[in-house]
Amino acid sequence: MLLTFLSDYGPGDEYVGVVHGVIASIAPDVRVVDLGHGVPPQDVRTGARRLARALPFVPAGVHLAVVDPGVGGSRRAVALRAGERWLVGPDNGLLIDAAERFGGVGRAFDVGASPWRLEPVSATFHGRDIFAPVAAHLALGEGLDDTEIDPAGLVRLPELRARREGDTVVAHVLEVDGFGNLRLNAESGEYSSVAGRPVTPGRTFGDVPPGDLVLYADSDGGLALAVNGGSAAALLGLRTGDEVRLDAG
Amino acid sequence: MLLTFLSDYGPGDEYVGVVHGVIASIAPDVRVVDLGHGVPPQDVRTGARRLARALPFVPAGVHLAVVDPGVGGSRRAVALRAGERWLVGPDNGLLIDAAERFGGVGRAFDVGASPWRLEPVSATFHGRDIFAPVAAHLALGEGLDDTEIDPAGLVRLPELRARREGDTVVAHVLEVDGFGNLRLNAESGEYSSVAGRPVTPGRTFGDVPPGDLVLYADSDGGLALAVNGGSAAALLGLRTGDEVRLDAG
Amino acid sequence: MLLTFLSDYGPGDEYVGVVHGVIASIAPDVRVVDLGHGVPPQDVRTGARRLARALPFVPAGVHLAVVDPGVGGSRRAVALRAGERWLVGPDNGLLIDAAERFGGVGRAFDVGASPWRLEPVSATFHGRDIFAPVAAHLALGEGLDDTEIDPAGLVRLPELRARREGDTVVAHVLEVDGFGNLRLNAESGEYSSVAGRPVTPGRTFGDVPPGDLVLYADSDGGLALAVNGGSAAALLGLRTGDEVRLDAG
Numbered sequence: 001m002l003l004t005f006l007s008d009y010g011p012g013d014e015y016v017g018v019v020h021g022v023i024a025s026i027a028p029d030v031r032v033v034d035l036g037h038g039v040p041p042q043d044v045r046t047g048a049r050r051l052a053r054a055l056p057f058v059p060a061g062v063h064l065a066v067v068d069p070g071v072g073g074s075r076r077a078v079a080l081r082a083g084e085r086w087l088v089g090p091d092n093g094l095l096i097d098a099a100e101r102f103g104g105v106g107r108a109f110d111v112g113a114s115p116w117r118l119e120p121v122s123a124t125f126h127g128r129d130i131f132a133p134v135a136a137h138l139a140l141g142e143g144l145d146d147t148e149i150d151p152a153g154l155v156r157l158p159e160l161r162a163r164r165e166g167d168t169v170v171a172h173v174l175e176v177d178g179f180g181n182l183r184l185n186a187e188s189g190e191y192s193s194v195a196g197r198p199v200t201p202g203r204t205f206g207d208v209p210p211g212d213l214v215l216y217a218d219s220d221g222g223l224a225l226a227v228n229g230g231s232a233a234a235l236l237g238l239r240t241g242d243e244v245r246l247d248a249g
Numbered sequence: 250m251l252l253t254f255l256s257d258y259g260p261g262d263e264y265v266g267v268v269h270g271v272i273a274s275i276a277p278d279v280r281v282v283d284l285g286h287g288v289p290p291q292d293v294r295t296g297a298r299r300l301a302r303a304l305p306f307v308p309a310g311v312h313l314a315v316v317d318p319g320v321g322g323s324r325r326a327v328a329l330r331a332g333e334r335w336l337v338g339p340d341n342g343l344l345i346d347a348a349e350r351f352g353g354v355g356r357a358f359d360v361g362a363s364p365w366r367l368e369p370v371s372a373t374f375h376g377r378d379i380f381a382p383v384a385a386h387l388a389l390g391e392g393l394d395d396t397e398i399d400p401a402g403l404v405r406l407p408e409l410r411a412r413r414e415g416d417t418v419v420a421h422v423l424e425v426d427g428f429g430n431l432r433l434n435a436e437s438g439e440y441s442s443v444a445g446r447p448v449t450p451g452r453t454f455g456d457v458p459p460g461d462l463v464l465y466a467d468s469d470g471g472l473a474l475a476v477n478g479g480s481a482a483a484l485l486g487l488r489t490g491d492e493v494r495l496d497a498g
Numbered sequence: 499m500l501l502t503f504l505s506d507y508g509p510g511d512e513y514v515g516v517v518h519g520v521i522a523s524i525a526p527d528v529r530v531v532d533l534g535h536g537v538p539p540q541d542v543r544t545g546a547r548r549l550a551r552a553l554p555f556v557p558a559g560v561h562l563a564v565v566d567p568g569v570g571g572s573r574r575a576v577a578l579r580a581g582e583r584w585l586v587g588p589d590n591g592l593l594i595d596a597a598e599r600f601g602g603v604g605r606a607f608d609v610g611a612s613p614w615r616l617e618p619v620s621a622t623f624h625g626r627d628i629f630a631p632v633a634a635h636l637a638l639g640e641g642l643d644d645t646e647i648d649p650a651g652l653v654r655l656p657e658l659r660a661r662r663e664g665d666t667v668v669a670h671v672l673e674v675d676g677f678g679n680l681r682l683n684a685e686s687g688e689y690s691s692v693a694g695r696p697v698t699p700g701r702t703f704g705d706v707p708p709g710d711l712v713l714y715a716d717s718d719g720g721l722a723l724a725v726n727g728g729s730a731a732a733l734l735g736l737r738t739g740d741e742v743r744l745d746a747g
Contacts, residue, residue, distance in 0.1 A: 002273060002277070004270070006263065031273070031277075033266060033270060034265075034269070035263050035267070036260075036262050036264075036265065037260075038259065038261015050262070050263040051263075053263060053267070054263040054267045055270075057267045057270045057271050057274070057377060058266075058267070058270030058273065058274070059270070059273055059277065177262055178262045203321050203372045204320060205318075206321070206322055217372065218371075218373060219372075220371075
């Protein structure tokens with residue numbers, strides 16, 4: 001069974017490799033596909049969105065994800081069943097959006113005290129000590145003996161909702177990608193300015209002159225804001241969760 | 250058959266992982282080797298150089314490369330046959346240097362309307378929707394039914410040529426690597442200054458004191474400029490395509 | 499046999515992929531696990547620490563590591579036997595800490611003139627031309643014919659030792675991770691300030707308010723210094739090898 005892995009560990013440290021090593025120790029023939037480790041540190045919302053976008057293009061398997069600002073605290077470690085897939089990671093909202101792409105969470109297990117975990121469990125590296133061993137054993141097709149929990153009690157991220165004020169839509173930045181493009185939570189529309197600057201609707205970056213702002217549908221179909229040849233995040237000084245005003249007319 | 254993948258997607262986002270996921274869905278037993286995803290965004294020239302340098306050290310297979318500023322516009326999507334290899338990517342010059350390492354482009358196909366592509370095709374993520382499925386099916390040994398096109402009509406990058414002005418050679422930066430070392434398009438020679446600063450010829454960085462400029466033959470044999478313990482790109486404020494003056498005597 | 503690979507090549511360039519390509523050419527069925535390529539350029543000490551921390555979690559195999567400021571000079575290229583493992587890389591101290599996790603260096607070989615190396619050997623890319631071919635052939639189970647050398651003559655990094663000055667411990671930064679957290683060479687203790695700033699002992703980042711300094715045991719059990727939601731390295735202006743004053747009371 002395929003095992004995928006997404007995190008905020010960064011692509012450069014040894015943390016990602018150590019998790020691969022733990023998986024290879026337990027399940028040497030399981031193929032592991034990295035889904036990116038450049039989630040901004042502790043940005044659970046961006047991690048959740050990336051995981052949910054990626055999984056529909058990935059074969060069913062065990063999907064390990066670790067963006068875990070509450071590591072070492074009281075948050076639970078969980079394995080969730082959604083369709084034919086297993087999602088493994090912290091109970092902080094990271095896995096829910098992805099589960100909903102496959103019919104939602106069917107069953108949920110608290111794996112914090114898994115017999116598969118590596119002892120001693122560190123306070124800060126549950127990716128290595130708990131999540132990787134659980135994911136690897138699941139990828140071998142082994143069954144869980146852990147406590148089943150109520151999916152309704154899983155932690156969810158607060159929802160960000162755009163609102164209308166006259167001709168203005170007040171939206172939020174849902175995510176900043178590696179190019180500085182911003183994903184917004186607004187519907188597409190006839191907007192003439194964003195954050196007080198003129199903007200042009202387009203199909204792609206090249207539809208506007210270099211340095212200009214363009215509003216377009218990203219590869220997932222959502223409304224996104226970019227600068228041709230630049231970073232919209234840097235130009236506008238915006239981060240995930242920030243409000244953005246979109247003006248019509 | 251081995252499949253390799255180079256892009257400007259950056260190592261951190263989920264884009265690289267999604268492409269791996271699409272490949273794993275179609276060709277689960279094909280091995281995929283990443284050839285780097287840190288090409289500066291939309292820098293086709295650097296991507297072309299890296300691909301051409303890497304492939305002679307990589308077994309023959311299907312070589313996917315995506316640096317694609319024209320995505321969603323009128324540029325063609327192509328699969329090129331060079332020796333025993335397939336090169337798959339946009340028709341913007343990215344693949345040509347690599348093909349020439351293997352005898353040039355033997356046959357070329359327009360795969361933009363490939364029956365293998367994922368529908369609906371997005372405007373901005375052809376790596377996922379067109380190039381990855383085409384590469385994966387080719388790696389399975391399947392045959393192409395797409396329109397064959399004339400290799401002579403493929404897009405090529407404009408050539409940068411160094412020129413001589415008296416004792417000065419006016420060269421260009423062909424590439425900036427991750428350490429800020431600059432690859433130049435000049436012949437090695439008896440240069441005493443670069444961009445107005447003193448420079449020493451050497452075999453490697455350690456041949457000059459920390460902070461000094463050194464001209465050396467890089468691992469590919471081309472002329473390169475580095476700072477021992479620093480970034481020549483930052484020190485000199487230079488980017489790909491910029492002119493650099495090399496003075497003799 | 500598993501082959502692992504750690505370097506300072508950075509995750510974005512083609513260098514890592516070229517090494518993978520060389521390995522795939524020689525040993526197409528050997529699995530390669532990356533242990534991270536974001537070691538700060540030429541920072542042998544950080545590379546040595548990361549390798550030593552990672553390997554206990556990785557199955558025995560051939561462990562290739564390249565952080566090599568002396569490339570092209572007189573430093574030796576070596577393959578070291580430690581327990582059931584092979585360590586391959588430059589003789590500059592990079593491999594020793596890892597070997598000591600497995601009983602120390604049992605046998606050592608100078609592989610700089612290996613019959614397996616790729617000719618012509620470049621002056622600057624021994625990862626491709628010497629280390630990768632040697633590691634790949636070892637991973638196939640082939641035997642070495644190279645000159646055996648005395649393990650006692652291997653290069654070791656100078657040891658950094660914390661010292662006590664009254665109520666103050668003068669420690670060193672052993673490493674900066676990707677989040678800007680600092681690993682120190684001091685024992686844990688009752689410290690009230692670090693580098694002149696107040697610090698709180700904790701189990702994890704979340705034990706202090708955002709922006710505050712916390713001293714904690716990292717996932718390896720060593721003393722580490724972090725800022726909740728920030729970079730301790732940036733806040734304190736510290737790099738690997740720098741001194742840090744820890745004050746009690």
